[in-house]
Amino acid sequence: MSSIRRLMTTTAPAPVILIRIAVGAVFLSEGIQKFLFPNELGAGRFAKIGIPAPEVMGPFVGIVEIVCGSLIILGLLTRLAAIPLINDMCVALVSTKLPILLGHGFWRFSVSKLSSYGFWSMAHEARTDFAMLLGSMFLLIVGAGAWSLDTRLAANKLQRDEKLR
Numbered sequence: 757m758s759s760i761r762r763l764m765t766t767t768a769p770a771p772v773i774l775i776r777i778a779v780g781a782v783f784l785s786e787g788i789q790k791f792l793f794p795n796e797l798g799a800g801r802f803a804k805i806g807i808p809a810p811e812v813m814g815p816f817v818g819i820v821e822i823v824c825g826s827l828i829i830l831g832l833l834t835r836l837a838a839i840p841l842i843n844d845m846c847v848a849l850v851s852t853k854l855p856i857l858l859g860h861g862f863w864r865f866s867v868s869k870l871s872s873y874g875f876w877s878m879a880h881e882a883r884t885d886f887a888m889l890l891g892s893m894f895l896l897i898v899g900a901g902a903w904s905l906d907t908r909l910a911a912n913k914l915q916r917d918e919k920l921r
Contacts, residue, residue: 761913763835765899767883772901773831779891781828782884787821790814805851807865810879814883817844831904838896845889853882 766772790798799814808812818838827837851865859873870877900906 761910763833764910766834766901766904766907766910768898768901770902771861772895772898775891775894776828776831776834776900776904777829779841779888779895780825780827782888783825783844784829785825787818787823787825790818790821804866804868806861806866807851808864820844828900831900831906832905832909834900834904835896838892841892842889842896845885845892848885849882849889853878853885856881 786797794800794814796896798818799810802810802814802817821844824837824841828841850862852868855862856869856873857871857875857878859867861867867873870881885916
């Protein structure tokens, strides 16, 4: 079995589409907003947080979120698309939520101004990040599900391979 076919093959049930839509739509929306509101959500925010080269990383992350979010919604190369989004969420948690947990800046990352700091404040602020991280990990593990382009393309490839035999 080829590597691509292994990436696209899934035995997950059709309702996985609900997770794909939820995860993909959030990333797609957030990626678009990095371009619509660059000072608040893109390069400007990255500079305030302490992300290196924010004028490059802001648009880069926006493009990754748009492309990978769209692929996940379509169910195309879902497992592959989930990998950069998992990385995205890990960076978001370390760069923005860990300083909230600690109550001060961490390494090169600054803490945002909130009414309180510590575990509960971090848990509140990180709820979407945790949901997107776990949703992306779920899709990496189970694949796109029965209602996806991955499943359709894998089935078509299997039929073509069987005809050649």
